[in-house]
Structures are given as structure tokens and as C-alpha cells.
Amino acid sequence: MSKKIEVAPSSSTLQHCYQFHIHTGSHFPQLNATKKWDDGTLIIVVNPGSANQSDPIRLKTHLPKHHEGYVSHDCWLPSDIGEPKLLQLDLISKMFDTKKDAIYIRDITVELKRKLFKFPVRNYIYPHSSNSSTPKKGCAPFLLVRGGPGTIKSREAEPYIIAAREKDLEHYKTLTPWGYFKEGPSYPGHFEVPGYKDLPRFAKFKEAKLQSFEYLGEQSGMIAKKLVVSGLVERALCSGKADVSKNFDQYVDLFKGVAKKLKWEKSMIEDTMQIAAKLGDDFEFGRQLLAGSESWYVHRVRELDSRWKDCPTIPAKLLGDQSLEVAMMDGLIYEVNYHELIDGIKNGGESSKLLTGESQEWVVCPADCLLFLDQDRLRPVLIRLEYKNGNQPPSFWLPPSEKPKGLTTTPESLPWLLAKMYLKCAETQVYAICSHYSRAHAINEVFAVSMFRNLASAHPIHRLLLPHLNGVIAVNVQARHSLIKAFGGFLSVGDETRQLISNFLNNFTYEDLIVPKWFEKQDSMELPGYWLRDDALAIWNAISEFVAEIVDLTYPHDSFVATDVEIQGFCNEVVTFGFKPFKESCGFPSALLDKASLTELLTAIIFNVSAYHASVNFQALKYYGFVPGAPCCMTMPPPAQGEEVNMKRILKTLPPQEIAQVVMVIAYNLAHFSPIEKFLLGEPGKGRGGLIDETLLVGPEQHDCVKRFELRLSIIRDKIHERNQDLEIPYDVLCPNEVPLTTQT
Numbered sequence: 160m161s162k163k164i165e166v167a168p169s170s171s172t173l174q175h176c177y178q179f180h181i182h183t184g185s186h187f188p189q190l191n192a193t194k195k196w197d198d199g200t201l202i203i204v205v206n207p208g209s210a211n212q213s214d215p216i217r218l219k220t221h222l223p224k225h226h227e228g229y230v231s232h233d234c235w236l237p238s239d240i241g242e243p244k245l246l247q248l249d250l251i252s253k254m255f256d257t258k259k260d261a262i263y264i265r266d267i268t269v270e271l272k273r274k275l276f277k278f279p280v281r282n283y284i285y286p287h288s289s290n291s292s293t294p295k296k297g298c299a300p301f302l303l304v305r306g307g308p309g310t311i312k313s314r315e316a317e318p319y320i321i322a323a324r325e326k327d328l329e330h331y332k333t334l335t336p337w338g339y340f341k342e343g344p345s346y347p348g349h350f351e352v353p354g355y356k357d358l359p360r361f362a363k364f365k366e367a368k369l370q371s372f373e374y375l376g377e378q379s380g381m382i383a384k385k386l387v388v389s390g391l392v393e394r395a396l397c398s399g400k401a402d403v404s405k406n407f408d409q410y411v412d413l414f415k416g417v418a419k420k421l422k423w424e425k426s427m428i429e430d431t432m433q434i435a436a437k438l439g440d441d442f443e444f445g446r447q448l449l450a451g452s453e454s455w456y457v458h459r460v461r462e463l464d465s466r467w468k469d470c471p472t473i474p475a476k477l478l479g480d481q482s483l484e485v486a487m488m489d490g491l492i493y494e495v496n497y498h499e500l501i502d503g504i505k506n507g508g509e510s511s512k513l514l515t516g517e518s519q520e521w522v523v524c525p526a527d528c529l530l531f532l533d534q535d536r537l538r539p540v541l542i543r544l545e546y547k548n549g550n551q552p553p554s555f556w557l558p559p560s561e562k563p564k565g566l567t568t569t570p571e572s573l574p575w576l577l578a579k580m581y582l583k584c585a586e587t588q589v590y591a592i593c594s595h596y597s598r599a600h601a602i603n604e605v606f607a608v609s610m611f612r613n614l615a616s617a618h619p620i621h622r623l624l625l626p627h628l629n630g631v632i633a634v635n636v637q638a639r640h641s642l643i644k645a646f647g648g649f650l651s652v653g654d655e656t657r658q659l660i661s662n663f664l665n666n667f668t669y670e671d672l673i674v675p676k677w678f679e680k681q682d683s684m685e686l687p688g689y690w691l692r693d694d695a696l697a698i699w700n701a702i703s704e705f706v707a708e709i710v711d712l713t714y715p716h717d718s719f720v721a722t723d724v725e726i727q728g729f730c731n732e733v734v735t736f737g738f739k740p741f742k743e744s745c746g747f748p749s750a751l752l753d754k755a756s757l758t759e760l761l762t763a764i765i766f767n768v769s770a771y772h773a774s775v776n777f778q779a780l781k782y783y784g785f786v787p788g789a790p791c792c793m794t795m796p797p798p799a800q801g802e803e804v805n806m807k808r809i810l811k812t813l814p815p816q817e818i819a820q821v822v823m824v825i826a827y828n829l830a831h832f833s834p835i836e837k838f839l840l841g842e843p844g845k846g847r848g849g850l851i852d853e854t855l856l857v858g859p860e861q862h863d864c865v866k867r868f869e870l871r872l873s874i875i876r877d878k879i880h881e882r883n884q885d886l887e888i889p890y891d892v893l894c895p896n897e898v899p900l901t902t903q904t
Contacts, residue, residue, distance in 0.1 A: 173238040178270035179203060179216070183262060184227035199252030199286050201262075205269075207247040207303070208319030211239045222262055243269045243276045245323055249301040252286035261285040261298055261360050266857075269306070278304045279855035281625060282616075283360040297359035299330035305617030308858025311713060311723050312615070328615045328725075334359040335611040337736045344661035345740035349604050350632045354640055362611075362632040364903070404810050410787050411435055413816055417823045427780060427830065430888055435785040439567065439576055441558060445530055445537030446688070448495055450890050451782040452775050453590040454691045457530075457537075459682035460494045461487055466527060470541060470555045477540045477558060478531050490685065491532040497585035498525040498545065500593055500662050506548050507654040508792070510647030511818070519815075521651040521792035523548060526585040535687040542578040544797045554800040574804040577812065581797050584790040587783065588652045590775065591791075593663035596643065599772040600635050601660065602667075603902050605737030606764050607631040613728035619713045620726060622855035623706070623761065626837070627768045630903040649818045651792040664738075668746040672763035674699040690882070691774060694893035697875045698770045698839075701895075703762040705868035710754050710761070712860055717753040726751060730760075769839060773898040780830035786819040833903065840872040840895035850900060 181201070201222065205213035218232050246267060252259050264280040285298035292300055303323040315321050338351025352358055404410055414435070418428050437443040448457055463470075463483075478486045486492050501523060508521035529541040545553040556578035559571040607628040614621035647653035670676055678684055678692050686692070714720050721727075731749050738744040751757045783789045795812040798804055814822070841849025854865050872895035883889035891897055 174235040175238050175240075175271060177205065177234055177236050177243070179218075179232045179234075180268040180270070181218070181222070181230045181232070182227070182265040182267065183222045183230065184265065199250055199254065201284075202247075202249040202251060203267075204247040204249075205236065205240055205243050206245050206319070208245075208322055209317070211237070211241065212319075213237075213240050227265075242271065242274075243278075244306055244317075245320055246278050246304045246306070247301055247323075248280070248284055248304065250284045250286035254286075259286050259296070261296065264302075267304070276306045277857040278306045279622060279857050280304050281629075281855060285360065294330060294334050294359070297334065297357075297363075298361075299327075299334070303327045303616075305615075308712070308856065308861050309617045309619045309622055311618060311719065312725055313719065313722060324615045324617055327617070328613070331611045331616075335362070335608055337608060337612075337732075339740070340657075344657045345664070346657060346660060347601050347605050347664060347741070348608065348737040348739065349601070349639075350608055350636060352636060355633065355636050358633060358636060362607075364630055364633050404813065404816060406806075406810070407435075407438060407787050409816070410785060410813075410819060413819055414785060414823055417820055418827075421824070421827070423827060427827070428784070430781045431784040433888060434781065434788060438785075438788055439572070441538040442533075442536050444539055444579060446888075447782060447788075448530070449537060449686070449689050450691065450888070452778045453586050453594055453782075454774070455594065455677070456495055456589075457493050457681065457683055457686070457689075458495075459490060459686070460492050460529070461490075461682075463487075466498065466543060466553075467529075467541075469553065470543065471557065473529075473540050473557065474560070479533065486531060493530045493532065493537060493683070493686070494527065495530070495582075495586070496527045497582070497589050498527050498543075499666065501525050501585060501588055501652060501659065502545075502547065504588075504652050504655050504659055504662075507647060507651050509654050510644075511649065519792075519794060521649075521653065522546070522794065522796050523588070523651045524581050524585060524793065524797055526582040528582050532686070537686075537688075539579065539582075542575075542582050544578060544581050546796050549796045551796065551799065554797060568806055570803070570805070573806065573809060574798065574802075577798065577804050577809050580787065580790055580809070580813070581793060583788065584651060584793050587789050587791050588650060588659065589663075590783075591646065591650060592652060592656050592659040595775045596638065596656075597660045597663045598667070599767070599775055599902055600631075600638060601664075603628070603631045603764075603768045603772075604635045605733055606768075609729050609732040609737060613732060614725050618725055619709060619856070619861070620729075620761065623709050624764065625855055626850060626853040627765050627901050630901050631768060634903050649791050649814070649821055653792075664741050664745060667741075669748070669763075670746060672767055673759065674763075674766060690890035691893070694875070694879060694890070695766075695770060695774065697878075698872075698893060698895065698898070699762065699766055701868060701871040701875060702765050702770075703758065704871065705864060706761045706765065707754075707758045708864040708867070709856065709861065710758050712858075712864070714754055714757075720754055720757050721750075721752045726757065768902045769900055770893055770898050772902040774892055776902075777830050777832075777897070778892050779826040780823075783826045784823050786814055786822060790814055791818065791822050832899070836903075837900045838896055839898045839900060840869060840876060842896045847896065849896075853900060 201218040203216045203218070213236050216232070216234055218230065220230050220232070222230055248264065250262065261283040263283050266280050267278040269276040269278065280302065282302055283298050284302055285296045287295050287300045294300060303326060305320065305324070312321065312324060315324065336351045337348045339348060340346045350358070350362070355363070414428070414431065434443070448454060473483050475481055483492065502525050504523045506520050506523050508519040511519040511521070524544055524546045527543045528539050530537045531540045540558065542556045543553055544556070545551070556575055558575050559569070610621060610624055610628055643656055646656050652659050674695050678696070683689060683692060727750055730751055734744040734747050734749040738747055748756065748760065751760065790813055792814050793812050794814070837848045837853050839850055841847050841852060849869065851865055851869060856862065856865055876895050879891060879894045883891055
């Protein structure tokens with residue numbers, strides 16, 4: 160810590176001592192970086208633009224850069240400056256441009272006459288040239304920071320603060336352009352930038368987060384490449400064909416081998432091994448549809464639609480000795496439908512040559528499944544496959560007449576096992592492109608871009624949302640330029656991911672983000688053992704109460720929402736720029752007229768970037784690491800109705816081992832927390848920070864709201880821990896201390 164106290168000058172003008180406590184660094188445990196910023200001078204102006212603004216205050220001390228730290232500076236200023244309400248932050252440097260660097264300021268606290276004035280910053284400053292008024296190196300020419308809890312524009316009274324607010328927003332708009340794909344299937348509005356390195360500094364990851372992700376990715380990538388290359392060389396010396404497994408145990412051994420080479424934590428692969436051991440178990444299949452990564456789409460059916468018109472009669476003994484009609488009347492029949500979204504998507508595999516040595520054809524086969532609630536446990540009773548790309552008529556598959564205990568390889572059981580694999584393959588396509596990328600990433604980027612462009616940093620709603628939207632743009636830019644393209648190598652739909660994204664968003668509506676309405680729409684509120692629903696609703700309600708309290712503090716009554724030009728601009732751009740390519744802009748509101756509708760929208764955004772994303776992301780290894788349990792692609796069309804199925808056919812249909820290895824590595828990376836992640840609820844004992852550490856809501860009443868939110872989350876955590884004591888495979892992905900604040904993987 161550096162501290163300098165200037166001696167009060169002799170003057171007839173009354174002066175006060177202003178103490179500046181500058182909090183720098185990223186507040187994250189860093190890798191090995193302890194560098195300090197020493198490129199020049201930090202300049203602070205108090206109440207810039209006012210009649211009594213201060214002269215520039217120059218700090219030439221070194222500032223902690225890659226680790227959290229404080230620098231304090233005391234100085235005498237004229238008393239007529241008054242209480243600090245606004246700060247202007249700037250840097251100057253005499254270094255060459257190639258040597259200049261930015262510094263991250265977390266916050267500044269000004270102490271005046273024993274009273275504290277907090278200024279949340281959470282932004283980077285770059286040393287621009289003198290009197291520069293345009294952004295450079297992805298940073299605004301200077302920062303204008305409003306102190307205290309912030310407020311809406313209409314409640315600001317002083318012209319210099321309003322002018323600073325408008326200038327602040329102008330900088331953000333200049334740095335945050337909307338972009339669109341000019342060709343191909345429709346895609347939501349997004350940040351227009353050639354690549355990650357071209358992003359403005361505030362939109363990038365913190366340096367340590369980027370380092371940790373790059374390190375994990377590089378290490379995993381190197382191992383994956385070695386595994387694939389060794390397989391290619393071996394085949395080149397032998398048959399030259401993709402490596403087909405001889406049995407399911409080879410996939411287990413492959414998983415163990417990859418885990419050992421990559422030194423994965425044993426605790427992370429334990430559940431995957433347990434699930435692999437239950438391949439073929441129908442009750443386990445049903446459990447995964449309720450507790451897996453893709454568990455949002457189970458819905459109750461009261462009558463069958465036209466897809467099932469030619470289906471065979473389901474034997475009564477599979478339905479508790481009753482007919483299907485009676486079971487539906489009793490509310491015991493549920494369905495998962497992966498037909499609507501992937502119908503019309505062509506077969507993929509053109510990009511697979513890089514992984515298998517030869518181009519493959521990955522089969523895209525829409526699939527649906529009916530499930531029976533058997534003594535409070537779901538199990539599948541009928542699967543429908545429709546391979547339109549091969550001009551095959553729909554086929555229907557029933558379980559074997561005798562319920563097998565675990566995996567069996569009898570001729571009667573193998574067609575049913577293969578049908579379940581096709582269903583899970585269809586699920587994997589919807590999971591990866593629709594549920595994960597489209598909803599948990601692309602949609603969130605719309606909110607992030609519109610927030611930066613329309614909500615000034617002084618707006619309490621900007622400060623509410625920023626911890627949850629930080630990093631969203633960065634990870635999406637990386638995904639668009641690398642991961643989505645890589646999907647072509649191993650997903651059945653990989654050559655048409657853009658089309659599947661378009662299919663999803665053309666069927667998606669704003670109402671789908673409202674969690675209570677979603678489960679009511681699915682008619683799944685009575686489904687037992689549906690831990691996703693229980694935990695999601697609990698977290699939704701906690702977020703909603705928290706947001707409502709912040710909204711009440713911000714807006715005295717509804718008319719203030721309707722006349723808030725910034726919040727209305729935010730909603731308008733979400734509709735006119737973000738979701739413009741889709742029917743009725745996906746039903747998003749273009750304006751908000753009351754506090755209740757604003758609370759609902761903000762709750763939906765925070766839930767989607769935190770809890771929803773966690774539910775689909777962090778179980779990827781558990782449920783997709785063992786490839787036969789959820790194949791990423793299938794190499795052969797489904798069998799025709801009544802066609803013989805043997806084990807050789809099944810193994811030949813499953814992904815080659817090269818593909819399986821790549822999927823295992825990607826699933827691990829998705830499921831792996833960054834060492835610098837922040838969570839809804841912190842765990843100091845594990846070195847995990849929570850919202851309380853990242854919030855920009857610094858007003859005393861706002862801080863009390865955050866503390867109450869923490870208390871609600873801790874109650875939810877304790878209830879989940881208690882419930883999981885009785886579960887063979889715990890469902891903890893939505894435990895608040897396991898839910899990151901934002902979407903960054």
C-alpha cells in the first residue's frame with residue numbers, strides 16, 4: 160500500500176482532506192501474476208463539469224495490476240468542492256503505444272470528514288494521448304463514475320452529472336456495435352467484432368480468467384490431438400478405417416485412459432462411471448431425462464398427436480396393467496420430443512476427416528419417446544424414430560417383453576437399446592446447439608450488448624446486471640469463432656448448426672424464460688423426483704424477491720419505469736436489434752410500463768445467465784462423457800421396422816473412438832469450474848467468492864438486499880444438501896454455491 164499525505168497549505172480558503180482508496184486488480188486468485196501497473200500517472204478529478212470541480216489529482220504510485228490491492232492517497236482540496244458525487248478517471252503515459260497497458264479499477268472509496276463515498280468502477284482505463292476524446296485500445300478515453308447507489312436519469316438534478324452520464328453512455332455505445340450475419344439462417348443480433356482480441360477491454364475476460372481457460376484448453380487440446388493423431392497413424396499402418404469399438408467396455412477403458420492422461424479429478428468422473436455401469440437400465444434412462452443436462456423438456460401428455468397415429472399398442476403390463484388411454488387420463492404418461500427442432504436438418508460429418516482420417520456421414524434422425532410414471536419413477540415405453548434423410552417411414556420401438564435387470568445382449572433387447580441410443584443422440588444435438596449454445600449463450604449476448612449500449616453505468620439496473628453479464632460477450636465471440644465450427648467434426652448436426660439455432664429461436668418465446676410458466680406449460684408440476692424443477696423454482700423465487708427489492712428502491716412507482724428512457728431503450732434494442740430476425744422478436748416486450756414487468760424480465764435474465772446455464776453446462780461430463788449413453792453422432796441409419804439388430808451393428812453405429820475422445824475432453828472442459836469462478840453463494844472455506852464480493856450495489860439499503868438474498872440462497876443450499884443424502888446420484892448442479900454468477904463456459 161502506498162500512502163501520501165500532503166501538508167495543508169496556508170490559505171484563507173477553507174480546505175478539507177480528501178482520502179482516496181483505490182481498489183485495483185481483479186479480486187480473483189491469480190495464477191502467478193503479481194505485476195504492478197507503472198506506465199504513468201492516474202489522474203482523478205472530483206465533480207468534473209461542476210462549477211467547483213477539483214483540479215486534477217495526480218497519482219504517480221505503482222498500482223496493483225494482476226492481483227487485488229489498494230493504493231491510498233490523501234490531499235487537500237477546497238471545501239467548496241463539497242461531497243464527491245462524480246469522479247473522472249484518466250491515465251497519462253509517456254511510453255510508446257506498443258508498451259502502454261490498461262489498468263483495471265474495481266472501485267474507489269473517497270473519505271471526507273469521516274464519511275465514506277463509494278464509487279463502483281469495474282472497468283479498465285488506458286493511457287490515451289492528451290485531450291483524446293475517442294476510445295482507443297478498446298477503452299474509453301476516460302471514465303466517469305457516479306458515486307453511491309446510482310439512480311435513474313430522470314431523478315438526477317444537476318446538469319453536470321446528467322452530461323457526464325450521457326458521455327459515459329456515448330463511450331459504451333461507440334465500443335459496443337450490433338452485428339448480424341448477412342447470409343445463412345437467421346441468428347440473433349450480437350457483438351460485431353472480427354475476433355476476441357478485437358473486443359473492447361471491458362468486454363473481455365479478466366486476465367487471470369483468460370489465462371486459466373487458455374491453460375486448461377491448451378493442455379486438454381494437446382492431449383486430445385495426441386490421442387487422435389496416434390489413432391490416425393495406427394490406422395494408416397493397418398486398415399485405414401475409423402476405429403470401431405469391440406464392446407462397451409472399450410468405451411469405459413477409453414474414458415478412464417483419457418481421464419488418467421489429463422489427470423482429471425477422480426471426484427469428477429465418479430458419477431460418469433456409475434452411470435456407464437447402468438447402460439440399458441430403463442429406470443436409469445428415465446432418471447437421466449429428469450436429472451441430466453437436457454432435462455427441461457419432459458412434459459405430460461393427455462392425448463397423442465398425429466406423430467403417434469400409427470404406433471403399435473403398448474402392452475398393458477408395461478403400463479401397470481392398464482391401457483395407454485387410461486394411463487393418460489390418470490396423468491401417468493410423459494413425453495420428450497426431439498422431432499420438431501431437428502426435423503429437416505441434413506446429415507453431417509463433412510468436417511470429420513480431421514478427426515477420423517476420412518470424411519464420415521453422421522446420421523440425423525428425429526426421435527420422440529413416451530414415458531410411463533411407474534411408482535414415482537419414469538421409464539420409457541415407446542420410442543419413435545423418423546429418418547427422413549433416408550426416406551424411411553417412421554418406426555416404433557417397444558421394450559422387451561421381459562424387463563431386463565441392467566444391460567442384456569439378448570436378440571429381443573438389442574433393438575430397444577439401439578432405439579434408446581438414437582433418442583439420446585437426438586437429445587445430444589438439441590442439448591449442444593439449442594439448450595446450451597442458443598439459450599444459455601446467444602440469447603444472453605443480446606442482453607449484454609443492449610445493457611452496455613443503453614444503461615449508463617450509474618443506473619442501478621446496470622449495476623444489478625453487470626456481475627451476471629460480465630464475460631458473456633467474450634465467451635460467445637470465442638465460441639462463434641472456434642467451438643461452433645468444431646462441432647462439424649463430431650455432432651450429427653454439425654454441418655448445419657446455424658440452421659438448428661434458427662429452428663430453436665423461431666420456436667422460442669420470451670415466456671419460455673419465465674420458469675414458473677415454463678413448468679406449468681410442460682404440465683410437470685406434479686412429476687415426482689424432478690429435482691431440476693424444484694431447485695430451479697426455488698432459485699427463481701429467491702432471485703425474483705431480490706430483484707423486486709432493488710426495483711422498489713430504484714423506482715418510487717410504476718410511472719418512473721414507463722418514463723425511464725434508458726430502460727425503455729434497453730428493451731427496445733433487445734426487440735429491434737437482438738431478436739429482430741425472428742417471428743415477432745420472440746415475444747420480448749419492446750417497452751415496460753410497470754415495476755412488476757421489469758422485475759420479471761430482470762429475474763429471467765439473471766436466472767438464464769446463472770442457474771439455467773449451470774443446469775445445462777456443468778453436468779456435461781457426467782452425462783455425455785460415456786459416449787454410448789449419449790452418442791454425439793451415429794454412423795448408420797436406424798434399422799427398419801423389424802430389422803434384426805445385433806451387437807456388431809450397434810457398435811458400428813456408435814461414434815468411432817477418435818470422436819469419443821474429443822467429446823470426452825470437451826465435456827470435461829465444459830463441466831470444469833474455472834479456478835477464478837464466482838458463484839451466487841460464496842464458500843469462503845473453499846476460496847470461492849459470491850455475489851456479495853462482486854456486486855456494484857453499494858448503497859446501504861442495496862447492500863441489505865444482497866445480504867437477504869444470500870440468506871435465502873443459503874436456505875436453499877441446506878435443503879438441497881439434506882435431500883441429496885438419500886439420492887444414489889446427488890443432484891447438486893443448482894445448489895447456489897455451485898451456480899456461477901454468469902455464463903463464461
